[in-house]
Amino acid sequence: MTILIALFGGIALLLYGIRLSGEALQRVLGVRLKSLLTGLSRYRLLAVASGTSLTQTAIFNARPPPGSATRMQTPGFAEFSRRRRAARGRG
Numbered sequence: 001m002t003i004l005i006a007l008f009g010g011i012a013l014l015l016y017g018i019r020l021s022g023e024a025l026q027r028v029l030g031v032r033l034k035s036l037l038t039g040l041s042r043y044r045l046l047a048v049a050s051g052t053s054l055t056q057t058a059i060f061n062a063r064p065p066p067g068s069a070t071r072m073q074t075p076g077f078a079e080f081s082r083r084r085r086a087a088r089g090r091g
Helices: 002-040 044-062 068-087
Strands: none
Touching: 002 044
C-alpha cells in the first residue's frame, strides 16, 4: 500500500513540476515564443520543416544519457530482481 502511495505521490509531483515549468516558460517567453511560432507557421513548408526539426530534436534529447545515474540504478535493479526471485523460491 505504501508503494502505491509513493508511486502516486511521485507522479503527482512530476505533473506539478511540469505544470510549473510550463507556466514559467509562458511568463518568460510568452510574447516572443508566440511571435516565433506564428512566423514559423505562416508558410506550410516552413511549418512542416520546423515541426519536423523540433520533433527530431525532442526525440533525440529524450534518450537517457550514459551518465552516473544510469550506472547507479543498474545494480539496484539487478539486486531487486535477485531478491524477488529468491522470495519466490527460484534463486
